[in-house]
Amino acid sequence: MRIGYGEDAHRLAPGRPLVLGGVRVPSPVGPIAHSDGDALLHALTDALLSAIAAGDIGALFPNDDLKNRDRSSREFVDAALARVRARGLRPVEVRGVVVLDAPKLGPHRPAIAASVARLLDLAEEGVGLTFKTSEGLAPHHVQARVFVRLDRL
Ligand code: C5P
Ligand code: MG
Numbered sequence: 816m817r818i819g820y821g822e823d824a825h826r827l828a829p830g831r832p833l834v835l836g837g838v839r840v841p842s843p844v845g846p847i848a849h850s851d852g853d854a855l856l857h858a859l860t861d862a863l864l865s866a867i868a869a870g871d872i873g874a875l876f877p878n879d880d881l882k883n884r885d886r887s888s889r890e891f892v893d894a895a896l897a898r899v900r901a902r903g904l905r906p907v908e909v910r911g912v913v914v915l916d917a918p919k920l921g922p923h924r925p926a927i928a929a930s931v932a933r934l935l936d937l938a939e940e941g942v943g944l945t946f947k948t949s950e951g952l953a954p955h956h957v958q959a960r961v962f963v964r965l966d967r968l
Pocket of ligand 2: 852853
C-alpha cells in the first residue's frame with residue numbers, strides 16, 4: 816500500500832471557465848492558468864506521482880512549454896496513472912478538499928466524484944470530496960488538496 820498527497824492553487828478571474836475534477840461548473844469566475852486550471856486534477860496528479868516518488872506535474876508537463884497551453888488536465892492524470900500502473904499499482908481511494916468561496920460546489924459533488932472515479936477506473940465510493948470556503952481569507956483563489964491510496968494491480 817502507498818499513500819500520495821498533492822496540492823494546487825489558482826487565482827480566479829471573471830469570465831474564465833471553472834473546471835474541477837474534469838467537470839465544468841457554472842461560475843462567474845474561473846482560474847487564471849496555463850492549462851484549463853483544474854486545481855483538483857492538478858492536485859490529484861501530484862498525489863499519484865508522490866505516491867510512487869516520481870516527482871511532480873512540472874516534471875511531466877513543464878508550464879513554460881507552449882505544447883501544454885490549454886491542455887485538458889485529464890491528460891496530466893492519465894500520464895501519472897500510466898506511471899503508477901507501470902509499477903504494478905492502482906489507485907483504490909481518493910480523498911480531496913477543494914477550498915473555494917463561491918460558487919457552491921455541493922450540488923456538483925456527484926458529477927465531480929463520478930468524473931474522478933471514471934478517470935481512475937475506481938468505484939465512486941472510492942472518491943470522497945469535501946468542499947470548504949476560505950471564510951473570506953482567499954476570496955480570489957481556488958485551492959485543492961488530495962490524498963490517494965494505491966494498492967497492487
Ligand atoms: O467553509 P464552510 O465550512 O463555511 O462551508 C460550509 C459548507 O458549504 C461546506 O461544508 C460545504 O458543504 C459547502 N460548500 C460548498 N461549496 C463551496 C464551499 C463550501 O458546497 N465552494
Ligand atoms: Mg494547477
